[in-house]
Every structure is written in structure tokens, then in C-alpha cells.
């Protein structure tokens with residue numbers, strides 16, 4: 001991996017980490033609306049998945065989507081404006097955390113409907129296949145979401161149509177307050193049964209994730225059809241911010257937290273040796289400055305004016321909206 | 323005893339599960355330690371066991387469909403569709419299956435299923451977690467639609483719903499869960515199709531349902547300060563609909579404002595307006611007025627969401643306009 005790419009990978013993972021920690025603390029102070037779902041300790045998955053994508057490639061995200069946005073190249077400031085529901089946000093403040101999208105980056109939306117994303121990603125893959133432009137499409141799917149009928153239908157469609165698509169499962173072993181009853185690997189097994197290569201990867205091992213994603217992306221771009229990856233990881237915080245995870249065994253949680261942090265593991269890997277401590281410090285400082293700046297801009301920004309309630313329902317409409 | 327809607331629903335589930343062992347509860351996280359997202363199913367697993375309080379995978383089609391199938395074959399399931407917005411995932415099972423068994427099987431079928439679901443805006447959770455959708459459900463022949471506005475009604479109507487042999491969709495407004503009122507002890511049933519006169523009055527009738535019944539009451543109390551005696555009618559069930567109560571109140575007041583959180587087209591407000599014009603035309607002293615949400619999705623933006631939902635001010639303005647006609 002080139003030093004530039006290495007630095008990018010680190011910068012993106014660390015940006016997600018700091019972004020989410022800051023989101024959390026601002027949310028706890030009551031400064032942000034809605035529900036937010038924090039992505040901590042899953043950073044390596046989004047970053048490895050999107051590092052070799054361009055703006056022409058697509059992702060469909062989930063309710064836990066901030067990390068996917070950052071990895072896909074969404075601007076921090078525009079994201080923050082959206083998460084605070086401000087007029088200049090990515091979706092003019094109308095989507096918020098669970099519906100944030102950036103079409104210019106091929107980011108087809110977070111999704112508040114569990115299992116809503118995969119059919120959309122399959123459609124984007126169909127566009128790429130039809131246009132023959134070599135683009136690929138990826139759906140992020142939680143372990144809980146993996147049971148939805150929409151996911152099974154998309155797996156089947158992707159195989160039948162040989163779509164350039166990747167099913168990126170993030171198995172953090174929890175869906176809301178319920179521990180996954182499935183053993184690790186079961187999700188990949190199920191996807192594989194539809195007739196596509198399916199791998200189980202340690203989701204906190206950035207390099208393993210990156211290699212698997214490269215294989216899947218190359219396959220998709222070359223017309224080899226869909227791939228599934230089950231990234232095994234840990235949900236560090238509660239389901240949404242404010243959920244104290246009282247239902248989890250606290251010793252087990254502490255243990256999982258310690259072993260599942262992808263960032264120190266990345267830095268300690270010999271393959272990251274080209275990233276010097278000085279470079280890391282420089283990247284860190286830039287990240288903190290960017291996030292600080294983003295929040296300053298966000299809190300000074302205007303709320304949408306009331307007339308904005310009625311914009312963008314349609315592109316053109318001859319009827320009455322109120 | 324004074325309790326919240328949340329507690330009243332929880333108590334009713336306890337009572338009905340105790341009374342009839344064919345009653346089961348199923349849904350996402352319903353058997354978790356905290357009793358689901360709002361604690362509605364709290365204490366049920368410990369008391370009735372995990373064979374009757376069933377945590378399901380995140381698969382709404384299968385949850386709702388299996389509840390329907392189990393009802394068809396002898397159980398009395400109470401399924402939870404966490405947010406009514408997820409109707410999008412499982413509509414076939416409701417629309418083409420559960421609602422039609424009785425009719426298309428020539429009266430052979432009984433489908434005593436209850437689908438409890440959360441409705442409404444006001445929590446800043448945006449377009450896919452804030453919809454009302456009950457007019458869509460009320461338009462389907464074969465299912466009944468219930469929309470309680472207070473804890474006592476929630477208990478009485480849920481008890482009836484669970485004992486009813488037809489499919490019932492029980493809509494819980496998430497902004498009302500903590501609202502408290504006096505709730506009758508012990509067994510308490512309320513018949514479907516009977517509206518509640520929440521406030522008696524003679525100048526104008528304000529019709530509401532679920533949260534808009536509460537908003538209508540607040541508006542009536544503000545209006546009484548201005549010397550206006552508004553009558554507030556809470557529909558309680560949308561299907562069956564208590565048409566008689568609306569017309570009786572109209573006969574008394576001659577004026578009707580309907581407040582409905584649904585989008586305006588094909589809303590309950592439109593339904594009531596149609597009823598009033600068709601069957602109460604001679605009783606009207608002014609055109610019927612509808613106060614609804616606009617024909618837009620629910621924005622995540624808190625300031626726009628506040629603009630979206632009907633509020634007391636808009637109801638009062640509509641009442642004034644109707645009185646000034």
C-alpha cells in the first residue's frame with residue numbers, strides 16, 4: 001500500500017472515531033436532534049470498503065451511517081450541518097442522521113428502514129452493469145438486517161443478474177438490545193448459499209478487510225458478479241446514543257472493546273510502518289481542527305425557514321401541498 | 323388508578339395473557355430486559371415465559387404474517403410492528419392475506435390477531451419513523467383500526483381488540499405514551515365504533531383521534547377562555563367509525579372542524595368532511611374545515627416538524643374561521 005493510501009486510511013478511520021466521539025458528547029448535551037447511532041470500533045470496515053472506490057461507485061448505508069459517509073468522502077462540515085438539520089446540510093436538513101445522503105459521492109443514503117438498502121444497491125449495480133461503466137455497488141448490512149426478506153431477495157437478484165455488487169455485512173453481534181443468536185460465519189454461509197463467494201473477515205483488522213474488499217471490487221468491476229463479506233466486529237456503544245447497554249455482560253463488553261479497536265491495531269501493523277508518528281500527529285491535528293471548524297459553522301448556521309417544509313416533495317407538481 | 327398509556331398497555335397485556343393462554347406476544351426486542359424500545363412489554367417474559375413472549379428476527383413480513391397464520395389456526399397473537407412506517411415492509415400480509423381471509427374463505431376463517439404499532443411525528447426521527455398511515459389501514463375492508471388518545475381508552479380498547487375475533491391494528495401515538503389519566507381497575511372493555519365526547523359544547527364540534535383528540539381538547543380549553551363552547555369528539559376507532567356521534571354533535575353545533583395528523587389527501591379528515599357534507603348538509607351553518615398535516619413527508623428537521631403537525635393554534639384559527647363564516 002502506498003504511503004499516501006496508508007495515510008488516507010488512517011485519516012479516514014481516525015476522522016470517523018473523533019467525529020463520532022464529538023457527536024456523542026454534543027448529543028449528550030442536548031445540542032443535536034433525533035436519534036443517532038454511533039459507529040465506533042467499526043471504522044476499519046467502512047474505510048477498507050470505500051478506500052478504492054470513486055465517486056462513480058455506490059454505497060447504500062444503514063441507520064448507523066456516519067462512518068460510511070466519511071469513508072465515501074462526504075465533507076465533514078456538510079455532514080454536521082445535516083446532522084444538526086440545518087438549511088445548508090447535505091439534504092438541506094430534512095434527512096438528519098438516519099437519512100443522510102450525498103448523491104455527488106455515490107452515497108445513496110443512510111436508511112431508517114432495516115434492510116431498506118440492499119435492493120437499492122442492487123439497482124445501482126444494475127445501472128453500472130447496464131451502462132457497462134465498471135462501477136460497483138455496495139450495501140452495508142447489519143447482522144440484524146441480514147434476516148430481512150429484502151436482503152435475501154437482493155442476494156438472489158444479484159446472483160441471477162450477475163450484478164457488480166458487494167454485500168458488506170457488519171456483524172457487530174447485536175441488534176438493538178438483543179444479542180445475535182447466529183454464530184459468526186452463519187451470515188456469510190447463508191449469502192454463499194445463494195451462489196456467490198462469501199468470506200468471513202475480522203472487521204477490526206484493517207489490512208485483512210482491505211484485501212478482501214479489493215478481491216470483491218476487482219471481481220465486480222471485471223464482470224465476475226456479486227461477493228459477500230461478513231465483517232465480524234463489536235458494537236462499542238449502545239444501540240443508539242442514550243442506551244447504556246445494561247443488557248450486556250459488562251466484563252464481556254470491556255473485553256470485546258479492548259480487542260476490537262481497529263486503530264491501534266492498524267498502527268501497530270508492520271504494513272503501516274511508513275506512517276511515522278510525526279505524520280500521525282500531523283493528521284490528528286488536522287482532523288481535530290476540521291471537526292472543530294465544522295461544529296463552529298454548524299452552530300452558527302441557520303435553521304431552514306418554514307417554507308422549506310414544502311420544497312422537494314416533487315420535482316414538478318401541479319397539485320396543492322397544503 | 324392513575325397511569326400512563328405505556329403502563330396501561332403493559333397492564334392490559336399482562337391481564338389478557340393471564341386470562342387466556344392462547345394470547346401470545348411477538349416482535350422485535352419484546353422479550354428484552356427493557357421490554358422493547360418503550361418498555362411496553364416489560365415483565366411479560368418473566369411471567370409468561372419465552373414461549374409466549376417471543377423475540378423475533380428483524381423480519382416484519384414474517385412477524386405480521388406468522389401472527390396472522392397463528393391467529394387463523396387458533397392462537398390470539400399480539401404482534402408488534404415497532405413503527406407503523408414498517409408497514410412498507412409487510413403490507414402484503416396485512417392487505418392481501420390477513421384482511422381478506424374471512425371474506426375470501428367464505429366465512430370459514432377467524433383471524434383474532436392484534437398488530438400494535440407506533441404512529442406519529444414529534445420525535446425528530448424523520449420521514450421513515452414518523453408517519454401516521456392509519457387512513458391507509460382504515461381503507462382496507464376486513465381489518466379494524468383503533469387509535470386511543472388516553473390511558474383508560476388504551477386499556478379498554480386493547481382488551482376489546484385482543485378478544486375480538488377480527489384482525490385489529492392498534493395505533494399508539496409515540497408522543498402520548500407518558501400521558502397519564504385515571505384508568506379503571508380490573509377488567510375493562512370499550513366497544514369499537516363508539517366515539518367519546520371529550521368536552522361537551524354547543525358552538526362547534528372539533529373532531530380528533532389519537533393525538534389530535536388531545537390537541538382538540540387543549541384548543542377547546544383555550545377557546546372557552548374566549549367564550550367559545552367547543553365540543554370535542556374523539557373518534558377512538560377509525561374502522562368501525564362512529565358516524566352517528568359525528569352527526570349528533572353536528573346537529574347540536576352546526577359547525578365542524580376535523581383535526582387529523584395524516585397527510586390531507588384521503589385522510590380521516592376527508593372522510594369525516596365527506597360524511598358531514600353527505601349526511602349532515604342541512605345541519606351545517608358553515609363549511610366543514612380540515613386541519614391536517616401537509617402533503618409532504620415528515621422532515622427530520624425539528625423546526626419544520628413543528629410546522630408539519632397540526633397544533634393548537636391552527637385548530638383555534640380554523641374554529642375562528644368557521645365561527646366567523
Ligand SMILES: Cc1ncc(C[n+]2csc(CCOP(=O)(O)OP(=O)(O)O)c2C)c(N)n1
Nearest residue numbers: 064112113114142143144145174175176408
Ligand atoms: C424495517 C425495520 N424494522 C425495525 C427497525 C428498528 N431497528 C432499527 S435498528 C435495529 C437493529 C438493527 O440491527 P443490525 O442490523 O444488527 O444493525 P446495528 O444496529 O447493529 O448496526 C432495529 C430493529 C427499523 N428501523 N426498520
Ligand SMILES: [Mg+2]
Nearest residue numbers: 142143174175
Ligand atoms: Mg448489529
